[in-house]
Amino acid sequence: MKQVSEKVVSRLIIYRKYLKELLADGQKSIFSHKISAYTGASAAQVRRDLMNVGYNGTPVKGYNIKDLMTSISEFLEKENTIEVAIVGFGNLGKSIVDYCNGRNSRLSISAAFDTDPNKINRVIHGCHCYANTEMETIIKENKVEVAILAVPREDAQKVADKLVACGIKGILNYSPTRLQVPANIYVENRDMLMALEKVAYFANNVHGGKNK
Amino acid sequence: MKQVSEKVVSRLIIYRKYLKELLADGQKSIFSHKISAYTGASAAQVRRDLMNVGYNGTPVKGYNIKDLMTSISEFLEKENTIEVAIVGFGNLGKSIVDYCNGRNSRLSISAAFDTDPNKINRVIHGCHCYANTEMETIIKENKVEVAILAVPREDAQKVADKLVACGIKGILNYSPTRLQVPANIYVENRDMLMALEKVAYFANNVHGGKNK
């Protein structure tokens, strides 16, 4: 499959979400400049990005929403469901599962891990919570490929090492630590304080309404 | 002040965090290639980014950690404390406040807003929760410049409109909606499902250990 940059993938995800809303709204087709207005990417950018997924629109009707959505989804997630686990089932962990589960039919957060005995073996938001000690068994049995890290800073690196050892290939890291992992593991960092610092900077140094 | 891109700002924030750890660790000085190894940016990139903040190192010692940290902070946050408010004080909102408050002396999340009577007028994690109806008063009185949005999708746009009307200049948006705001308002979107979708893609389409 064609090699695509992070930026393109991020935008495709945004487009898909918009298309989903349009579809729910009963619309049939859409033009690139409409997608542009909503997502902040330029119309030319939208068309270029869509070249990657190999779906063609027509000048008169633009893009068929349903077909385009299907094409983007096939491009992004292939055929099978991707299994996700979350480590750290506190306030943050729970809100992540609560929001994400059920919203993408090809992604399923089916296991949580925590050390708190009050959470272990309970099912919260459709997600079974296991003890951290069961991590290796559960991850391998369920072929979990992606993990979300929502543990305190001091535990993050240790847990990440363990996840990598279990064969995980991608980590969405909400812990405030930069993880040191092998180069073939994909890490997306979502430190909340850093995000806030960035917004604070641009709130005070206006930047001219850009997309990102 | 010099105009700087989002990427540079994001990296400066990462460097600063690393410097903070080094300082806590008792270190005095650091070389660009060390910062590089930790943060994932190349050494040349680190040096280029630091040109923006106007701090100079020396060939033999590298950068003085404390002075460099100060310079970066002055560059990022100017002199005064920036006031932040959070709207939506559920699981997610609480965990954001819990993690962020007290970790950057120039950023303070001092007000929360919610509609739940059980939360209103309580102080949680050092943050006073007000009714949504008090938003305008509180924001103007406290000169709040930045808001964090952690409300359900259906309320997000309405709340954002209100925040903009109150004079907010930047929004950190955890709600799963793309906000439509005037061009001079800076928005950073942190949709959690989209983040997960991105990780899932690159977990299956290896990308060669890149920074971002």
Added chain:
DNA sequence: TCATGTGAAGACATTCACAGCA
């Protein structure tokens, strides 16, 4: 006519490579 798909140009970001310095 009006939007798509896309070569080519342009803008932006990163890396190279080396002079200069302590």
Added chain:
DNA sequence: TGCTGTGAATGTCTTCACATGA
């Protein structure tokens, strides 16, 4: 000696602009 600071080169991303097609 070995690092910084930085022009110049390279590489990547975005926009332009237009031929094409319904």
